[in-house]
Amino acid sequence: AQSVAQPEDQVNVAEGNPLTVKCTYSVSGNPYLFWYVQYPNRGLQFLLKYITGDNLVKGSYGFEAEFNKSQTSFHLKKPSALVSDSALYFCAVRDGGRGSYIPTFGRGTSLIVHP
Amino acid sequence: KAGVTQTPRYLIKTRGQQVTLSCSPISGHRSVSWYQQTPGQGLQFLFEYFSETQRNKGNFPGRFSGRQFSNSRSEMNVSTLELGDSALYLCASSQRLAGASTNIQYFGAGTRLSVL
Numbered sequence: 001a002q003s004v005a006q007p008e009d010q011v012n013v014a015e016g017n018p019l020t021v022k023c024t025y026s027v028s029g030n031p032y033l034f035w036y037v038q039y040p041n042r043g044l045q046f047l048l049k050y051i052t053g054d055n056l057v058k059g060s061y062g063f064e065a066e067f068n069k070s071q072t073s074f075h076l077k078k079p080s081a082l083v084s085d086s087a088l089y090f091c092a093v094r095d096g097g098r099g100s101y102i103p104t105f106g107r108g109t110s111l112i113v114h115p
Numbered sequence: 116k117a118g119v120t121q122t123p124r125y126l127i128k129t130r131g132q133q134v135t136l137s138c139s140p141i142s143g144h145r146s147v148s149w150y151q152q153t154p155g156q157g158l159q160f161l162f163e164y165f166s167e168t169q170r171n172k173g174n175f176p177g178r179f180s181g182r183q184f185s186n187s188r189s190e191m192n193v194s195t196l197e198l199g200d201s202a203l204y205l206c207a208s209s210q211r212l213a214g215a216s217t218n219i220q221y222f223g224a225g226t227r228l229s230v231l
Contacts, residue, residue, distance in 0.1 A: 032218065034219070042224055042225075043205055043207075043222030043225050044158075044205065101146075101163070101171065101211065102160055104160075107157035108158070
Protein backbone atom coordinates (compact mmCIF):
# COMPACT_ATOMS: atom_id res chain seq x y z
CA ALA A 1 0.00 0.00 0.00
CA GLN A 2 1.12 3.55 -0.58
CA SER A 3 0.04 6.71 1.19
CA VAL A 4 1.08 10.31 1.54
CA ALA A 5 0.32 12.93 4.17
CA GLN A 6 0.46 16.69 4.00
CA PRO A 7 0.04 17.70 7.64
CA GLU A 8 -0.72 21.36 7.00
CA ASP A 9 -3.89 22.51 5.27
CA GLN A 10 -2.45 25.99 4.91
CA VAL A 11 0.96 27.63 5.10
CA ASN A 12 1.38 31.38 5.41
CA VAL A 13 4.65 33.12 4.63
CA ALA A 14 5.76 36.67 3.94
CA GLU A 15 7.14 37.52 0.53
CA GLY A 16 10.91 37.18 0.46
CA ASN A 17 10.99 34.67 3.31
CA PRO A 18 11.85 31.01 2.81
CA LEU A 19 8.96 28.58 2.56
CA THR A 20 8.51 24.90 3.37
CA VAL A 21 5.54 22.71 2.51
CA LYS A 22 5.68 19.39 4.31
CA CYS A 23 5.04 15.90 2.96
CA THR A 24 5.54 12.46 4.46
CA TYR A 25 4.96 9.17 2.70
CA SER A 26 4.61 5.44 3.18
CA VAL A 27 5.42 2.76 0.60
CA SER A 28 6.54 -0.84 0.70
CA GLY A 29 9.23 -0.51 -1.96
CA ASN A 30 11.26 2.38 -3.29
CA PRO A 31 9.40 5.69 -3.28
CA TYR A 32 8.84 7.70 -6.43
CA LEU A 33 7.87 11.16 -5.19
CA PHE A 34 6.33 14.11 -6.98
CA TRP A 35 5.21 17.66 -6.27
CA TYR A 36 2.49 19.40 -8.26
CA VAL A 37 1.05 22.91 -8.05
CA GLN A 38 -2.49 23.98 -8.84
CA TYR A 39 -3.48 27.57 -9.54
CA PRO A 40 -7.15 28.63 -9.33
CA ASN A 41 -9.33 27.15 -12.07
CA ARG A 42 -6.39 25.22 -13.50
CA GLY A 43 -5.23 21.65 -13.53
CA LEU A 44 -2.18 20.40 -11.67
CA GLN A 45 1.25 21.34 -12.99
CA PHE A 46 4.29 19.15 -12.42
CA LEU A 47 7.02 20.82 -10.33
CA LEU A 48 9.63 18.17 -9.60
CA LYS A 49 10.22 14.51 -8.87
CA TYR A 50 12.55 12.23 -6.95
CA ILE A 51 13.25 8.77 -8.30
CA THR A 52 16.83 8.08 -7.25
CA GLY A 53 20.13 9.88 -6.79
CA ASP A 54 20.79 13.19 -5.07
CA ASN A 55 18.48 13.80 -2.14
CA LEU A 56 18.05 17.45 -3.10
CA VAL A 57 15.93 17.79 -6.21
CA LYS A 58 15.55 21.05 -8.09
CA GLY A 59 12.43 21.85 -10.06
CA SER A 60 10.49 24.58 -11.79
CA TYR A 61 10.05 28.20 -10.60
CA GLY A 62 12.95 27.98 -8.12
CA PHE A 63 11.41 25.20 -6.03
CA GLU A 64 13.39 22.32 -4.62
CA ALA A 65 12.60 19.35 -2.44
CA GLU A 66 14.64 17.28 -0.06
CA PHE A 67 14.21 13.54 0.14
CA ASN A 68 14.84 12.11 3.62
CA LYS A 69 14.61 8.34 3.70
CA SER A 70 14.94 7.94 7.46
CA GLN A 71 12.13 10.40 8.12
CA THR A 72 10.12 9.28 5.05
CA SER A 73 9.70 12.91 4.09
CA PHE A 74 9.85 14.92 0.90
CA HIS A 75 9.41 18.56 1.90
CA LEU A 76 9.06 21.26 -0.75
CA LYS A 77 11.17 24.36 -0.26
CA LYS A 78 11.96 27.71 -1.81
CA PRO A 79 14.58 30.16 -0.50
CA SER A 80 12.55 33.31 -1.20
CA ALA A 81 8.76 33.23 -1.62
CA LEU A 82 6.87 35.30 -4.18
CA VAL A 83 3.25 36.42 -4.00
CA SER A 84 2.75 34.58 -7.29
CA ASP A 85 3.69 31.31 -5.54
CA SER A 86 0.33 31.40 -3.75
CA ALA A 87 -1.45 28.24 -4.88
CA LEU A 88 -2.43 24.73 -3.85
CA TYR A 89 0.45 22.25 -3.62
CA PHE A 90 0.11 18.49 -3.87
CA CYS A 91 2.62 15.83 -2.93
CA ALA A 92 2.28 12.41 -4.57
CA VAL A 93 3.95 9.04 -4.10
CA ARG A 94 4.13 5.84 -6.08
CA ASP A 95 5.70 2.56 -5.03
CA GLY A 96 8.48 2.13 -7.56
CA GLY A 97 9.13 -1.48 -6.70
CA ARG A 98 5.69 -2.92 -7.17
CA GLY A 99 2.04 -2.17 -7.07
CA SER A 100 -0.07 0.30 -8.93
CA TYR A 101 1.24 2.54 -11.67
CA ILE A 102 -1.02 5.24 -10.28
CA PRO A 103 0.41 7.71 -7.75
CA THR A 104 -1.42 8.55 -4.55
CA PHE A 105 -1.90 12.26 -3.92
CA GLY A 106 -1.98 14.11 -0.63
CA ARG A 107 -4.92 16.30 0.27
CA GLY A 108 -3.04 19.43 -0.72
CA THR A 109 -1.58 22.40 1.14
CA SER A 110 -2.70 25.93 0.40
CA LEU A 111 0.28 28.25 0.30
CA ILE A 112 -0.45 31.91 0.90
CA VAL A 113 2.36 34.39 0.39
CA HIS A 114 1.65 37.80 1.88
CA PRO A 115 3.11 40.97 0.29
CA LYS B 116 3.11 20.35 -28.33
CA ALA B 117 -0.49 20.83 -27.24
CA GLY B 118 -1.35 19.99 -23.64
CA VAL B 119 -4.16 17.88 -22.25
CA THR B 120 -7.52 19.20 -23.40
CA GLN B 121 -10.72 18.65 -21.46
CA THR B 122 -14.17 19.56 -22.69
CA PRO B 123 -16.42 21.07 -21.66
CA ARG B 124 -14.87 23.33 -19.02
CA TYR B 125 -18.12 23.86 -17.15
CA LEU B 126 -21.26 21.80 -16.95
CA ILE B 127 -24.52 22.15 -15.03
CA LYS B 128 -26.81 19.16 -14.69
CA THR B 129 -29.71 18.11 -12.50
CA ARG B 130 -30.01 15.06 -10.30
CA GLY B 131 -30.76 11.88 -12.18
CA GLN B 132 -29.26 13.04 -15.46
CA GLN B 133 -26.14 11.58 -17.00
CA VAL B 134 -23.05 13.36 -18.26
CA THR B 135 -20.11 12.62 -20.53
CA LEU B 136 -16.77 14.36 -20.18
CA SER B 137 -14.02 14.27 -22.78
CA CYS B 138 -10.24 14.26 -22.54
CA SER B 139 -7.68 14.51 -25.32
CA PRO B 140 -4.18 13.55 -24.09
CA ILE B 141 -0.87 14.97 -25.16
CA SER B 142 0.18 13.56 -28.52
CA GLY B 143 2.04 10.30 -28.01
CA HIS B 144 0.65 9.69 -24.54
CA ARG B 145 -1.25 6.43 -24.31
CA SER B 146 -2.30 6.48 -20.66
CA VAL B 147 -5.23 8.57 -19.48
CA SER B 148 -6.25 8.79 -15.84
CA TRP B 149 -9.29 10.48 -14.34
CA TYR B 150 -9.54 12.12 -10.93
CA GLN B 151 -12.31 13.73 -8.93
CA GLN B 152 -11.33 16.79 -6.91
CA THR B 153 -13.52 18.14 -4.13
CA PRO B 154 -12.68 20.46 -1.21
CA GLY B 155 -13.54 17.79 1.33
CA GLN B 156 -11.97 14.70 -0.22
CA GLY B 157 -9.07 16.18 -2.13
CA LEU B 158 -7.91 14.39 -5.28
CA GLN B 159 -9.39 10.93 -5.70
CA PHE B 160 -8.43 8.51 -8.44
CA LEU B 161 -11.28 7.22 -10.60
CA PHE B 162 -9.68 5.00 -13.26
CA GLU B 163 -6.87 4.73 -15.77
CA TYR B 164 -7.01 3.64 -19.38
CA PHE B 165 -4.09 2.45 -21.43
CA SER B 166 -4.30 1.07 -24.96
CA GLU B 167 -8.10 1.18 -24.80
CA THR B 168 -8.21 -1.04 -21.70
CA GLN B 169 -9.00 -0.07 -18.14
CA ARG B 170 -5.84 -0.86 -16.18
CA ASN B 171 -6.58 0.57 -12.77
CA LYS B 172 -9.75 1.50 -10.95
CA GLY B 173 -10.42 3.56 -7.86
CA ASN B 174 -13.13 3.10 -5.29
CA PHE B 175 -16.10 4.68 -7.04
CA PRO B 176 -19.55 3.22 -7.73
CA GLY B 177 -20.46 1.69 -11.07
CA ARG B 178 -22.26 4.89 -12.07
CA PHE B 179 -18.82 6.15 -13.01
CA SER B 180 -17.46 4.61 -16.17
CA GLY B 181 -15.05 5.42 -18.92
CA ARG B 182 -13.57 4.34 -22.17
CA GLN B 183 -10.62 5.06 -24.39
CA PHE B 184 -10.53 5.22 -28.14
CA SER B 185 -7.83 4.05 -30.54
CA ASN B 186 -6.44 7.60 -30.78
CA SER B 187 -6.02 7.60 -26.95
CA ARG B 188 -8.81 10.11 -26.40
CA SER B 189 -10.91 9.20 -23.40
CA GLU B 190 -14.41 9.83 -22.19
CA MET B 191 -15.83 9.55 -18.71
CA ASN B 192 -19.52 9.00 -18.09
CA VAL B 193 -21.49 9.49 -14.91
CA SER B 194 -25.04 8.15 -14.87
CA THR B 195 -27.86 8.98 -12.47
CA LEU B 196 -26.13 12.08 -11.15
CA GLU B 197 -26.23 12.85 -7.44
CA LEU B 198 -25.63 16.17 -5.69
CA GLY B 199 -22.40 14.75 -4.28
CA ASP B 200 -21.02 14.30 -7.78
CA SER B 201 -20.45 18.05 -8.00
CA ALA B 202 -16.70 18.39 -8.37
CA LEU B 203 -13.80 19.29 -10.61
CA TYR B 204 -12.99 16.31 -12.80
CA LEU B 205 -9.39 16.19 -13.90
CA CYS B 206 -7.84 14.15 -16.64
CA ALA B 207 -4.13 13.37 -16.75
CA SER B 208 -2.08 11.78 -19.49
CA SER B 209 1.31 10.10 -19.42
CA GLN B 210 3.49 8.01 -21.69
CA ARG B 211 3.45 4.95 -19.41
CA LEU B 212 6.70 3.57 -20.77
CA ALA B 213 8.98 1.29 -18.81
CA GLY B 214 11.06 3.40 -16.47
CA ALA B 215 9.82 5.75 -13.80
CA SER B 216 11.28 8.88 -15.37
CA THR B 217 8.41 8.86 -17.83
CA ASN B 218 5.77 8.40 -15.17
CA ILE B 219 4.90 12.07 -14.97
CA GLN B 220 1.24 12.86 -15.27
CA TYR B 221 0.23 15.98 -17.18
CA PHE B 222 -3.12 17.38 -16.21
CA GLY B 223 -5.82 19.17 -18.11
CA ALA B 224 -7.61 22.23 -16.74
CA GLY B 225 -10.56 20.09 -15.71
CA THR B 226 -14.30 20.05 -16.14
CA ARG B 227 -16.25 21.65 -13.33
CA LEU B 228 -19.51 19.76 -12.91
CA SER B 229 -22.33 21.23 -10.86
CA VAL B 230 -25.29 19.00 -10.04
CA LEU B 231 -28.45 20.84 -8.98
